[in-house]
Amino acid sequence: MIMSNLDLNNLGNLQKVLPPDWPGGFWWHWLVFTTIIINAVLILVMAFIYIERRGMGRMQSRLGPNRTGPFGIFQPVADAIKVLLKEDIVPDTADKVVHWLAPLIAFVPTLMIFAVVPFGAGWSLAGDLNVGVLYVTAIGSISTVGVFMAGWGSSNKYSLLGAMRNVAAVVSYEMPLVLSVASVVLLAGSLSLHEIVQAQSIPFILLQPLAFLIFFMAGCAEINRSPFDLMEADSEIVAGFHTEYSGMKFAMFYLVEYAEALALSALITTFFLGGWQGPLLPPNFQWLWFVAKVFIVFFVMVWTRTTLPRVRIDQLMGFSWKFLLPLSIINLIATAIQVLVLPEGSLWVMIPVNFTIAAVLILIGSNFFTPGRGRVEV
Amino acid sequence: MALNIAFWLLAATGVAAALSVVLLRNVFRAALTLVLCFVSVAGIYITLSADFLAIVQILIYVGGISVLVILAVMLTRDVTQGSPSNKLKVPALLVAALFAGVLIFSLTQTPWAVSAEPPLEPTTSALAGKLLGQGGFILAVEIAATLLLAAILGAIVLVREK
Numbered sequence: 001m002i003m004s005n006l007d008l009n010n011l012g013n014l015q016k017v018l019p020p021d022w023p024g025g026f027w028w029h030w031l032v033f034t035t036i037i038i039n040a041v042l043i044l045v046m047a048f049i050y051i052e053r054r055g056m057g058r059m060q061s062r063l064g065p066n067r068t069g070p071f072g073i074f075q076p077v078a079d080a081i082k083v084l085l086k087e088d089i090v091p092d093t094a095d096k097v098v099h100w101l102a103p104l105i106a107f108v109p110t111l112m113i114f115a116v117v118p119f120g121a122g123w124s125l126a127g128d129l130n131v132g133v134l135y136v137t138a139i140g141s142i143s144t145v146g147v148f149m150a151g152w153g154s155s156n157k158y159s160l161l162g163a164m165r166n167v168a169a170v171v172s173y174e175m176p177l178v179l180s181v182a183s184v185v186l187l188a189g190s191l192s193l194h195e196i197v198q199a200q201s202i203p204f205i206l207l208q209p210l211a212f213l214i215f216f217m218a219g220c221a222e223i224n225r226s227p228f229d230l231m232e233a234d235s236e237i238v239a240g241f242h243t244e245y246s247g248m249k250f251a252m253f254y255l256v257e258y259a260e261a262l263a264l265s266a267l268i269t270t271f272f273l274g275g276w277q278g279p280l281l282p283p284n285f286q287w288l289w290f291v292a293k294v295f296i297v298f299f300v301m302v303w304t305r306t307t308l309p310r311v312r313i314d315q316l317m318g319f320s321w322k323f324l325l326p327l328s329i330i331n332l333i334a335t336a337i338q339v340l341v342l343p344e345g346s347l348w349v350m351i352p353v354n355f356t357i358a359a360v361l362i363l364i365g366s367n368f369f370t371p372g373r374g375r376v377e378v
Numbered sequence: 379m380a381l382n383i384a385f386w387l388l389a390a391t392g393v394a395a396a397l398s399v400v401l402l403r404n405v406f407r408a409a410l411t412l413v414l415c416f417v418s419v420a421g422i423y424i425t426l427s428a429d430f431l432a433i434v435q436i437l438i439y440v441g442g443i444s445v446l447v448i449l450a451v452m453l454t455r456d457v458t459q460g461s462p463s464n465k466l467k468v469p470a471l472l473v474a475a476l477f478a479g480v481l482i483f484s485l486t487q488t489p490w491a492v493s494a495e496p497p498l499e500p501t502t503s504a505l506a507g508k509l510l511g512q513g514g515f516i517l518a519v520e521i522a523a524t525l526l527l528a529a530i531l532g533a534i535v536l537v538r539e540k
Contacts, residue, residue, distance in 0.1 A: 098407065130500035134433045141441025145413055148448050152406055164452070167445055174441075191502055 033125040037114050044294070045258040046076040051295070052302050059306040080251065088247035091154060098153030103245070103252035106146030109139045110256050113263045118194050120276045120287040132193035133185055136267060137178055140222070143256065144170045147241050150253070154244035162240025165230060165313060169221055172317055176324035177218040180211040183328075183335040184271045197275030205272040207350050210331045210358035212272045214324050216300075219268070221316065223260040226305035228316060265297040266290075273297070323369040327361050385425050392418035409451050413444045427497035430505055 050073060057064025065075040090099055115125040116132045129135055144167055151163020185191055187207060188199035205212045221228035230236070237243075242253040269275060269290060278289030311319065334357050338350055395415035402408040416439040423432035498504050508514045 095404075095406070098410070129429075130502055131430050131433050134430070134437065138433045138437035138441060141437065141445075144441065144445055145410070145448070148445070149410065152448075152452070160452075164449075167449060171442075171445065192500075 049076040055302045083251045086247040093155040095153040098149045102150035103249045106256045109142040110259045117266045128194045133191045151241040158237040172320040173218040173221040176328040179328035180214040183211045183332045200274040203274040219264045227308035265294040269293040388418045388421040
């Protein structure tokens with residue numbers, strides 16, 4: 001009785017969410033969009049790998065891969081084929097089930113993030129999810145369990161150390177990340193990613209410069225990108241949690257790494273750069289703006305990776321707790337006051353105010369926080 | 379129909395996972411099945427149209443608490459042997475069986491009130507009004523926040539070097 005009642009109601013909701021131009025209802029919608037999203041993610045990841053290797057080569061005064069196909073664009077394909085054909089080695093003392101499951105549990109949540117990312121006006125798998133921001137944060141935090149399973153299941157001390165470092169980083173950087181998104185949510189007045197994009201008549205990077213910087217840095221730390229990549233620091237702990245992985249399973253972890261970078265770029269584009277919005281292009285091709293912005297964000301990530309040296313674990317923790325967290329809390333309070341005090345439609349006033357707040361806070365914060373003190377642990 | 383199937387699948391997974399948390403010898407695997415149990419409970423929330431609750435369940439229990447549980451498991455010895463039994467086996471079984479009996483009895487005997495209204499859509503603004511708005515549960519929210527702050531400060535004081 002209860003169930004049938006809910007059943008009807010929920011079916012009504014699902015049909016409301018479906019775009020009207022999709023015949024066949026829910027399952028076809030799900031099948032088509034899932035196929036499109038998986039393929040788009042794989043192709044974009046290959047493009048990312050190419051950009052990263054060539055861009056890093058350029059920035060480090062070397063050529064980068066340039067032999068496979070014109071300008072080496074088929075290098076990711078060749079790499080993928082190579083790594084898939086490799087022998088799959090499982091350590092004798094490993095916990096076989098956990099070792100086998102770990103890459104899957106790390107990969108599936110990363111892919112699930114793309115279910116709510118708005119690629120265009122009304123274009124996302126799950127429709128307009130009204131708790132989109134929370135969904136992204138919640139699903140993103142599941143990958144940690146997969147990393148921990150990899151670290152423990154391999155029964156290798158380097159794997160375990162890498163996994164421990166990863167969990168420490170994720171747990172501490174989650175807070176500045178969520179707090180900086182909270183100020184975006186305050187401005188947009190909604191948790192839905194579609195409405196956040198639509199609220200950006202001015203891109204939020206101008207209204208929330210400090211939140212953007214905090215989100216970028218905390219995000220980079222969460223997905224282990226350099227300069228925060230000490231969970232897989234080759235010079236210290238071999239390759240971190242995926243030391244004992246080879247073949248297909250290693251390919252999965254490699255894919256997770258770049259899919260997470262893609263997800264982070266897509267989220268930064270959605271929260272701060274105006275998502276799919278942009279001039280010139282007709283409505284059906286606005287996803288090109290989205291893709292272009294994603295590539296720009298990823299390029300900045302490659303740039304910081306080649307520019308900055310890796311931090312130590314105590315610096316990593318100190319940076320999150322003593323610098324990013326206080327700044328993001330103050331920024332959230334300042335944004336809340338501005339939203340309350342300023343009249344509707346006076347968004348332009350917030351640009352100079354928030355840039356001043358960001359500059360003052362960064363100056364004060366960097367005077368109080370100096371990396372390099374403290375003891376080395378973990 | 380589809381929701382019925384989903385409910386039974388999730389319920390069976392949840393119960394199986396909860397049982398294996400207790401029965402598995404390997405503490406690490408037990409912690410992982412606890413994660414599975416949390417996820418299936420979140421799935422049941424989704425079938426009840428409580429999307430916010432489901433996502434908070436994943437955020438806090440899967441992303442936060444279970445990671446802390448796994449970290450704590452790492453600090454124990456003999457992870458693979460785990461949970462050795464002692465003399466309290468039989469009393470524990472009795473108390474647990476009694477508790478389960480009371481729970482099942484009260485759950486099946488209570489006349490649950492079922493609202494005929496359709497689920498709210500969107501849930502977020504209604505929840506925000508209830509939690510922070512006038513006539514809502516603002517006092518409880520504030521007390522919970524203060525309690526958590528006190529707990530954090532207490533933890534810092536406990537682990538600080540003299």
